[in-house]
Amino acid sequence: MAEEESQFEEFEQIDFLRDRHVRFFQRTLQVLPERYASLETTRLTIIFFALSGLDVLDALDMIDRNMMIEWIYSLQVLPTEDQSNLSRCGFRGSSHIGIPYTTKGPGVLHPYDSGHVAMTYTGLCSLLILGDDLSRVNKQACLAGLRALQLEDGSFYAVPEGSENDIRFIYCAASICYMLDDWSGMDIQKAIDYIRGSLSYDNGFGQGAGRESHGGWTYCAIASLCLMGRLEEALSQRELDRIRRWCIMRQQSGFHGRPNKPVDTCYSFWVGATLELLDVFQYTNFDRNRSFILSTQDRLVGGFAKWPDSHPDPLHAYLGLCGLSLIGEPSLRKVHPALNITQRAFQHLQQLQQTWRDSSGSCLRQH
Amino acid sequence: MAQAIKLTNDLTMSGVEETLNETVEVKEDNEFDGEVEDHPVDDYMADPTRYVFYRDRKDWADLEPVPQDDGPSPVVKIAYSEKFSDVYDYFRALLKNDERSERAFALTADAIELNAANYTVWHYRRVLLQALAKDLREEMRYITAIIEEQPKNYQVWHHRRMVVEWLNDPSEELEFIADILSQDAKNYHAWQHRQWVIQEYKLWESELEFVENLLEEDVRNNSAWNQRHFVISHTTGFSDAGVLDREIQYCLNQIRKAPHNESAWNYLKGMLQDRGLSTQPGLLEKVLELKETHCSPYLLAFLFDCYEDSLESSSQKENIDEEEQKISLKKALEICELLAQDKDTIRKEYWLFLGRSLKAKYGGGDGGTDALSEDPEASVPTSEPQELN
Numbered sequence: 125m126a127e128e129e130s131q132f133e134e135f136e137q138i139d140f141l142r143d144r145h146v147r148f149f150q151r152t153l154q155v156l157p158e159r160y161a162s163l164e165t166t167r168l169t170i171i172f173f174a175l176s177g178l179d180v181l182d183a184l185d186m187i188d189r190n191m192m193i194e195w196i197y198s199l200q201v202l203p204t205e206d207q208s209n210l211s212r213c214g215f216r217g218s219s220h221i222g223i224p225y226t227t228k229g230p231g232v233l234h235p236y237d238s239g240h241v242a243m244t245y246t247g248l249c250s251l252l253i254l255g256d257d258l259s260r261v262n263k264q265a266c267l268a269g270l271r272a273l274q275l276e277d278g279s280f281y282a283v284p285e286g287s288e289n290d291i292r293f294i295y296c297a298a299s300i301c302y303m304l305d306d307w308s309g310m311d312i313q314k315a316i317d318y319i320r321g322s323l324s325y326d327n328g329f330g331q332g333a334g335r336e337s338h339g340g341w342t343y344c345a346i347a348s349l350c351l352m353g354r355l356e357e358a359l360s361q362r363e364l365d366r367i368r369r370w371c372i373m374r375q376q377s378g379f380h381g382r383p384n385k386p387v388d389t390c391y392s393f394w395v396g397a398t399l400e401l402l403d404v405f406q407y408t409n410f411d412r413n414r415s416f417i418l419s420t421q422d423r424l425v426g427g428f429a430k431w432p433d434s435h436p437d438p439l440h441a442y443l444g445l446c447g448l449s450l451i452g453e454p455s456l457r458k459v460h461p462a463l464n465i466t467q468r469a470f471q472h473l474q475q476l477q478q479t480w481r482d483s484s485g486s487c488l489r490q491h
Numbered sequence: 492m493a494q495a496i497k498l499t500n501d502l503t504m505s506g507v508e509e510t511l512n513e514t515v516e517v518k519e520d521n522e523f524d525g526e527v528e529d530h531p532v533d534d535y536m537a538d539p540t541r542y543v544f545y546r547d548r549k550d551w552a553d554l555e556p557v558p559q560d561d562g563p564s565p566v567v568k569i570a571y572s573e574k575f576s577d578v579y580d581y582f583r584a585l586l587k588n589d590e591r592s593e594r595a596f597a598l599t600a601d602a603i604e605l606n607a608a609n610y611t612v613w614h615y616r617r618v619l620l621q622a623l624a625k626d627l628r629e630e631m632r633y634i635t636a637i638i639e640e641q642p643k644n645y646q647v648w649h650h651r652r653m654v655v656e657w658l659n660d661p662s663e664e665l666e667f668i669a670d671i672l673s674q675d676a677k678n679y680h681a682w683q684h685r686q687w688v689i690q691e692y693k694l695w696e697s698e699l700e701f702v703e704n705l706l707e708e709d710v711r712n713n714s715a716w717n718q719r720h721f722v723i724s725h726t727t728g729f730s731d732a733g734v735l736d737r738e739i740q741y742c743l744n745q746i747r748k749a750p751h752n753e754s755a756w757n758y759l760k761g762m763l764q765d766r767g768l769s770t771q772p773g774l775l776e777k778v779l780e781l782k783e784t785h786c787s788p789y790l791l792a793f794l795f796d797c798y799e800d801s802l803e804s805s806s807q808k809e810n811i812d813e814e815e816q817k818i819s820l821k822k823a824l825e826i827c828e829l830l831a832q833d834k835d836t837i838r839k840e841y842w843l844f845l846g847r848s849l850k851a852k853y854g855g856g857d858g859g860t861d862a863l864s865e866d867p868e869a870s871v872p873t874s875e876p877q878e879l880n
Contacts, residue, residue: 162608167567191564222583225562235589288649325761336717383753384711407841
């Protein structure tokens with residue numbers, strides 16, 4: 125420990141408190157107080173932040189994997205006997221609708237039960253992180269549910285009953301297709317058209333055409349194109365250089381999400397990962413980025429906040445870690461910048477996909 | 492006492508967040524502690540202000556509440572109070588039966604008050620609004636109040652948009668959004684809704700004036716600069732020489748007032764980057780003048796881009812003027828060096844990389860213009876990975 129301490133003296137004793145973060149995520153996975161009520165419908169994303177956070181910390185061994193896997197599968201919206209709800213399949217964010225707990229099909233018919241694209245995305249990621257083989261995922265149903273969400277303009281709704289539609293859900297859809305190794309879930313060209321249409325005059329991406337460019341939406345745009353394998357087809361070299369410039373100008377100490385806005389820990393990942401996908405993250409200032417992220421570390425309860433002296437939360441805790449991982453913080457696993465899971469979990473996915481391709485001649489078990 | 496908490500809402504549509512992250516004030520439930528235990532339903536008439544659980548209300552006795560079922564080992568379980576569970580147990584019961592009634596409609600308001608991010612509640616409320624032919628003007632008043640309280644929630648803005656569409660009446664929107672923006676001039680949801688209203692109902696007329704007023708208040712409001720571009724590109728467009736000139740002057744004036752403003756420089760470059768950055772008559776000269784008194788990293792980056800643009804366009808000409816190219820390259824590399832070493836050191840590696848790339852592309856064989864102290868063999872744009880120590 126003494127050796128590490130002397131190395132950190134230059135950085136005003138900002139040391140990375142690994143164990144605190146491990147405990148932060150472990151507590152997140154247990155019980156949250158009522159003031160977190162607004163997270164009810166998105167609980168599956170919170171699980172993803174905690175599990176992926178523990179994975180980045182290489183601390184998954186203390187998790188009861190099977191228990192978690194069962195709970196996640198209980199959130200799958202499965203086809204009913206007569207398959208009349210296929211366009212509503214995917215994963216729910218939580219049990220808030222009141223479907224009785226089950227991990228098996230067939231699905232229960234309920235007038236208001238449907239998946240949510242971001243929950244399908246984080247559900248699949250979480251299963252992969254836990255080492256599951258996705259054999260109980262009804263892939264065809266998920267893809268049918270996904271197709272039902274895409275609009276004419278190429279963007280996606282979050283849920284089949286309708287919601288706002290924008291580039292975030294294109295990213296979720298692209299990630300789902302990528303993980304399931306099946307792009308029949310979306311019209312890629314239309315999605316690319318929407319992404320291109322979201323490119324702002326200042327060379328960042330907004331949530332849709334005409335809207336203000338923003339680090340989060342820029343990540344969704346670039347990561348989606350990378351997952352689709354269409355980055356250089358969709359954007360010219362000149363455009364890519366301009367986008368690189370917009371992104372790299374976001375660094376102030378850490379990163380902010382829009383010009384003239386304050387820096388915020390999560391953009392160390394959103395913008396950092398985008399820069400990594402564009403091969404220029406290496407030209408950012410690692411030291412100042414690191415100093416900022418660590419200044420938002422909560423030394424008592426663990427986790428990271430968006431700003432110094434603020435309350436930590438699972439999203440910033442997770443993305444703060446990912447930001448540190450991008451700059452090579454020792455003891456953190458590397459993160460796949462487009463899929464936003466560890467390289468370890470990504471390799472598990474690659475192996476799974478290989479077995480799917482190898483056995484593609486035979487009947488695949490559906491669920 | 493209200494607690495500020497962070498909500499995690501990046502890729503989901505729920506949560507009371509501006510896009511990715513903001514704090515929100517959430518009521519703690521201690522105001523309901525200890526009040527509701529011992530009040531049988533008879534007391535309701537005696538004191539109508541006492542809260543009565545749904546399970547104790549006579550007019551709900553026909554409905555079987557549906558609890559949330561997380562199975563044997565719930566994960567990220569939220570510990571709800573009795574009041575919260577009671578409301579939502581009855582919400583789930585209504586949903587299951589797809590009940591279309593006034594009492595259901597009234598319950599959605601309670602459910603929203605407890606969790607305005609539950610998109611299923613909002614969807615069900617819209618179903619009821621239509622099934623019961625409710626007064627949409629009253630709904631506008633309702634959603635106005637909710638957005639004022641929770642302006643960074645996706646569901647409430649989506650709901651408002653639906654009601655405006657049903658009414659086909661945008662007449663309150665611009666004023667309402669202006670009010671929300673007066674509380675937070677960069678609220679992404681508000682700007683998005685504003686763009687939708689303007690585009691859908693063709694309310695372009697006063698928007699440029701609105702933008703100018705906001706820029707008067709805060710010339711660094713990037714959302715306002717974006718809106719300026721939005722309005723002009725959808726009305727006069729930028730191809731008109733008069734408009735372009737006016738906008739260039741506008742930018743330069745704002746830059747003179749506040750030189751260190753990325754938004755103004757992004758707007759200037761954005762307008763011109765596909766119209767010939769280096770060929771706007773007199774612009775380069777003006778920027779070089781400003782460099783002496785109103786310098787900034789953005790000004791220098793703009794200059795670099797001008798020189799790069801002139802290198803690119805001159806290299807495409809039939810007869811390449813090599814002297815001119817050499818001069819442009821030299822100036823561009825000097826700018827890179829200035830930015831890297833002095834004016835924008837946080838991006839030092841990037842500016843050095845750009846310099847190397849430019850030199851590799853346009854440098855020819857002449858090493859004399861090498862203003863960079865980097866390894867002259869590094870003509871391929873790479874860099875050593877930075878090490879953390």
